[in-house]
Amino acid sequence: MFLRTPTLRSGGLKLSYNSYGKSGSILILSNQFPIGGWFFYYIEIIITLKLLLSGGNMKKLLKISISIILFMGICFLLFEISKSRNFQFFGGLVNKAETEEKVAALTFDDGPGVNTEEVLEILREEEIKATFYLTGHEIEQHMDDAKRIAGEGHEIGNHSYSHTRMVLKSPSFIKDEIEKTDDLIRQTGYEGEIHFRPPYGKKLFFLPYYLYKQERKTILWNIEPESHPEIEGDADKITEHVAENIEPGSIILLHVMYESREESLDSVKKIISSLKEQGYHMTTVSELLKHQK
Numbered sequence: 001m002f003l004r005t006p007t008l009r010s011g012g013l014k015l016s017y018n019s020y021g022k023s024g025s026i027l028i029l030s031n032q033f034p035i036g037g038w039f040f041y042y043i044e045i046i047i048t049l050k051l052l053l054s055g056g057n058m059k060k061l062l063k064i065s066i067s068i069i070l071f072m073g074i075c076f077l078l079f080e081i082s083k084s085r086n087f088q089f090f091g092g093l094v095n096k097a098e099t100e101e102k103v104a105a106l107t108f109d110d111g112p113g114v115n116t117e118e119v120l121e122i123l124r125e126e127e128i129k130a131t132f133y134l135t136g137h138e139i140e141q142h143m144d145d146a147k148r149i150a151g152e153g154h155e156i157g158n159h160s161y162s163h164t165r166m167v168l169k170s171p172s173f174i175k176d177e178i179e180k181t182d183d184l185i186r187q188t189g190y191e192g193e194i195h196f197r198p199p200y201g202k203k204l205f206f207l208p209y210y211l212y213k214q215e216r217k218t219i220l221w222n223i224e225p226e227s228h229p230e231i232e233g234d235a236d237k238i239t240e241h242v243a244e245n246i247e248p249g250s251i252i253l254l255h256v257m258y259e260s261r262e263e264s265l266d267s268v269k270k271i272i273s274s275l276k277e278q279g280y281h282m283t284t285v286s287e288l289l290k291h292q293k
Helices: 055-082 116-126 136-141 143-151 171-187 206-213 235-245 259-277 285-289
Strands: 007-009 012-019 022-030 043-048 103-109 131-134 155-158 251-254 281-283
Touching: 103 259, 103 285, 116 143, 116 259, 131 136, 131 143, 136 143, 136 171, 143 155, 143 171, 155 171, 155 285, 171 206, 235 259, 251 259, 259 281
Parallel strands: 103 131, 103 251, 103 281, 131 155
Antiparallel strands: 007 012, 012 022, 022 043
């Protein structure tokens, strides 16, 4: 019995076979694709055979089909865990502070970039301290901007060196990405605790384990307006989304460092004003965590 490589179809997987000159296929369809949360809601299996097979070959085919279903299930489960905002296998993960006080953290990912000075000017005018998760590669390219961020009293976090998804990467790769960036952050003059935020928020086994051994937390977020395509291109909609979803202890994620992020940059002042009107105090992640119950 010979099997051709399975091919993913929209909403399922087709397995073709050839047995002693006879051909057929098994079509595995999912009614929930991709899978939300951590569990399969349900999976339907539709078996279509063009020609009858002997009992022995049918059993083999069914075993292979079940194995494929289990493999797909494990892959989707790990995918969901890798992007989870509130679970990881090792160590501490923070996506918001558990507090009843009206405090929140404004965080910026990537950079330093061309908009660094404009962001700093807004924060100066509003008398706000924020947390900047910078990449090592861009710190090297824009060390003066990174030093200005540190010099104005903002918090600097580690966002890896190369901004590569740190899933299915070797322990040595992860160690090098983090430690190289830690060293560059110290070169800016920043002396505070260096939190880590994984690129794209992705983590699985080795990254959380490394941070756990270093007694460092994974810092994520609970408000990310730019993740919504219908919102990300409009500063007013970004502001409205944050204002409607804010809660005590929230960590807000924005990307403002590049020319392509002008709407996000324009939203910063509006977000700060809106949250001040609601009685919120904006601070760094480290200060926010001091308000934990």
